[in-house]
Amino acid sequence: MTLSSRVNSTISTKTALLMASSLFITTPAIAKYEYSPFKLSVAHVSTGTADVGNDGNQLKRNVWMMDLEASMSINRQWSIGASVGYDNLDYGWHVNQDSDIITASVPWDSINRYEVGLSVNYRPNKHWMFIASPKMQYAYANTASSSNARSYGLVAMGLYRYESGNSIGLGAAYLNDIEESKVVPFLAIDWQLSERWSLANPFQVGFSGPAGLELRYQLNQDWDFSVGSSRRTQRFLIENDDITVEIEEWVGFLRAGWQLSKSTSLSAYAGYYFGGEMNLSSPDITEDIENQVAGALAFDVKF
Template identity: 50%
Template sequence: MKIRTQPNLLSLSLLLAGLALVPASYAASKPYSPFSVSVSRISTGDADIGDSNLQLQRDTWLFGAKASIPLNREWSMSMSASYDKLDYDWGTRGGSLFGNGVTTWPSVDRYSASIGVSYRPNKQWMFLFAPKIQYAYADGTSSSNAQSYGVVASGMYRFENGNMLGLGVAYLNDISEVRTVPYLAVSWQVTENLKLSNPFSAGFSGPAGLELSYQLTDDVDVGIGTSKRTQRFLVKDDETTMEIDEWVSFLRAGWTATSSLSFNGYAGYYFNGELELSDPNSSEQIDNQMALAFAAEYKF
């Protein structure tokens, strides 16, 4: 879900996202709920930034709302909106990024919205098309220069045993960069209790990732997964951006408290992280770090 997720002292996150982080599965017997709201908190450990003499610790709050509305037997529509607050603590050791005096930022605001349409022509196939828009900007910059947009499309095939497998691609016109992100879409019941699925939604934060989960009881499941997470945001109003690109692996424990309320806790590890400035083109490595996260979702 970033794994911010994308999502740490790990992404205990429920979606997404992010470092983003969203739970993989719930009991099929639960009643259908078209609307949901979620809140997640992610905290990472301290990480050294290259040779800059700086340390970075991140805390993230993620707030989201989703709706899924069937239109008829073949068509359905989904809508989602989110707001994320990313706080950056650069420690007290002093120093500058990239050795050229680039000013660090205390926080980032990120807003996003999406409208999706899915089509099921028959029992075997399902297709999804979802345009997305996002604004992500550091404190002191203007939101008007921080727009990104794109679309996520996927096709999945349903086998006779109910398992689903497919491919997807996200085309993203991000701030000062265009990206195309392919991903594997999967929902595969390996055994009665063991399932392989995507823990996140593909989008600006990266591909959907993979999680292997085990249903301990009707209400409790555990999982292990990994994904690549990307965060890109404006740091100067002339379209100068910072990108944080990293991998996250995580352990998750989920509890469906009621048919409407669920909780997920994550413990994980961010690794192979990199900070990249767009202008001038410069990069610094981020040391590996642990992370913790917690997420709650309410459906109604």
């Protein structure tokens, strides 16, 4: 769960690490994860009201996110995965003065984001795993058409697993977003620091940014707590002539996770967005976003 976005549509870094672990194990006794082929995630994020620019305009965001992932091992060396997702981003504007980014007469206040991704995973030996994940996304506001809102990309990663079970890897995401192409390098990690402490990636890698880092504390079998941060990006079409809005910001968060059963979990987040900017592609205008608090709930079920 991303506190405003998941880095969409390919298999998540966390899921990739889980699949890697399930392929690397040689006996059930050393399995670190309980593998399940399907995972359904539902999350809701709500932010506080923030000033945008210097015209007195304010923005409050509410986001619903749904994602379904599937994975399957073909043999000891090959596995495949797929994911589909839908997000609804409700942008509640209070327009004090019309600007190039937002007007009271025609506000863009609802964004739809559809995502689909595939993954191919290859394990040549007991230590190495290589992952390639193509992805496609449509992200557009209520003032634009979906036909002009397509983005696509490829995430590639090499992952090394030590005898201890710890995993670390490097990767890069090539993203051909709406009217912009970029490459995002990232670090993939799942590292047990001690019996209770571990370091891992909280987010997926893709259109919404890198994977971030999260320090976790396992209190007992049912409860864990963590603190983390990452740079996040949202880019979507607001007019059909390839006019986009991009939001870039940092998010820091505290998380409490409750393992309801072997297959279901619930996480509560308290977050803080800071260093945010909103950019309009044409004309090229950037306005600062005031720092704001956020809260989120995420429910996962594996089956």
